[in-house]
Amino acid sequence: MLTRKQLELLDFIQKRVARDGVPPSFDEMKEALDLRSKSGIHRLITALEERGFIRRLAHRARAIEIVKLPDAMEKPGFTPRVIEGDRAEPPRGAMPVTEVHALELPVMGRIAAGVPIEAISEVSHHVAVPGSMLAGRGNHYALEVKGDSMIDAGINDGDIVVIREQSTADNGDIVVALVEGLEATLKTFRRRGGMIALEAANPAYETRILPEDKVKVQGRLVGLIRSY
Numbered sequence: 001m002l003t004r005k006q007l008e009l010l011d012f013i014q015k016r017v018a019r020d021g022v023p024p025s026f027d028e029m030k031e032a033l034d035l036r037s038k039s040g041i042h043r044l045i046t047a048l049e050e051r052g053f054i055r056r057l058a059h060r061a062r063a064i065e066i067v068k069l070p071d072a073m074e075k076p077g078f079t080p081r082v083i084e085g086d087r088a089e090p091p092r093g094a095m096p097v098t099e100v101h102a103l104e105l106p107v108m109g110r111i112a113a114g115v116p117i118e119a120i121s122e123v124s125h126h127v128a129v130p131g132s133m134l135a136g137r138g139n140h141y142a143l144e145v146k147g148d149s150m151i152d153a154g155i156n157d158g159d160i161v162v163i164r165e166q167s168t169a170d171n172g173d174i175v176v177a178l179v180e181g182l183e184a185t186l187k188t189f190r191r192r193g194g195m196i197a198l199e200a201a202n203p204a205y206e207t208r209i210l211p212e213d214k215v216k217v218q219g220r221l222v223g224l225i226r227s228y
Contacts, residue, residue, distance in 0.1 A: 002051070002070065008033055009044045010053055014066055023064040037104055039127070105129050105162065111143035111176060111186045127225065129162055139165040141219070143176065143186070150174070150186055153201035155224060161186065162223035167216070174221040180214050189217065 002010070012032050016024045024032070029041045045064070048054045053070075057063035104126045127142050145159045153174065155161065169175045169189040177198055178184050187198035187208070196215040198208045 002048075002053075005033060006044055006047055006051075007070070009041070010048055010066075010069070013054070013064060014069065017066060039104065105140055105142045107142045107144060107160065111145060111161065111184055127160055129223065129225065140222070141165065142225075145186065149200040149202045149205040150188075151202050153188070155186070155201070156226070158226075160225040161221055162225065163219035164222045165219045167218070169217045169220055176218040176221075178216040178218050179208075179210065181216070184218070186221070 009029060009032075012029065013023050016022075016028075026038045026041050030038050033041070033044075035041060045054070045056070049056060053066065053068055055065045055067050057065060107127050129140075129142065140162060142160050142162050145155055145157060145161055148157050151157075155174075163176055171190050173189045174186065175189045176184060176186055177189065177196075179198075185198060187200060190197040190199060191212075192209065194212050195209050196212050198210070198215070200207065
């Protein structure tokens with residue numbers, strides 16, 4: 001079953017191909033579906049491709065081919081719509097679906113959740129993040145997790161972590177720590193007198209205990225994005 005937005009996009013592509021002979025651009029799709037960024041269109045296109053409704057052809061601009069349509073869309077004049085009304089009781093504990101405000105954050109490369117890697121300083125790409133995930137005011141950025149040292153905290157290899165930029169941390173915060181100005185790592189922060197403990201959330205990794213002046217906090221974890 002396709003979502004409302006997936007149906008709307010498939011219908012829009014199908015009509016434009018029938019009219020012009022070529023699919024619409026990503027900007028045209030974004031405008032037609034009233035989305036804030038093209039990243040939302042990328043996700044919809046990927047979902048349609050995974051479900052076998054379209055196919056993207058490599059090395060060609062606007063190379064989207066419609067493979068099939070839902071049965072209802074085969075009928076002339078079909079327009080996707082949402083059926084509203086209290087036809088069924090929602091699951092217990094379900095929350096109402098509302099439009100989510102999203103912001104694009106820079107992904108500053110990869111962060112080690114394992115053996116520390118070189119310090120991160122360059123933007124690799126951007127990712128759309130729900131505004132509700134951002135903790136108050138201040139600058140935020142994102143990092144791709146490399147390694148499994150924080151797996152018991154629910155942070156897996158390949159996840160995107162959302163970081164609020166700050167230079168201080170409380171005990172128990174998961175932080176981006178710059179060690180000796182050379183390597184960055186994602187760990188739980190603990191202060192022990194004049195020393196800083198960087199704790200993993202995986203028994204296979206040892207806690208690193210370093211002098212306070214060797215550790216610089218670069219931000220605190222405030223959210224996580226996972227792709228399946």
